Amino acid sequence: MEIMNDVVTKEDLRQFGLELLGNIENLITQTKEGHSDVTEQEWIKSRQVRKLMNMSPGSVQNLRVTEKVRFKKIVGSYYYNKADLLKLFIDEKCK
Structure with a gap:
């Protein structure tokens, strides 16, 4: 059995946050495009x-x-x- 000791750094968290924000922005854009009747x-x-x-x-x-x-x-x-x-x-x- 192999034990992994992965350390999460501040940079890892920052990158994750940026990726998450990008995904949210994409979802919002897709939602707006899919609902063109919303003005x-x-x-x-x-x-x-x-x-x-x-x-x-x-x-x-x-x-x-x-x-x-x-x-x-x-x-x-x-x-x-x-x-x-x-x-x-x-x-x-x-x-």
């Missing part, structure tokens, strides 16, 4: 939220902390539900 993204990154809504990073964080919009954290990036954002700002405009 808007359901989830958008913080940077896109700031640009779309002309908000500071702190204001976007406040939306998340106060749970005014749904969000997901994926590999260190936050994604916000676009429909929630639009509804929130339409509701605020009508007040």
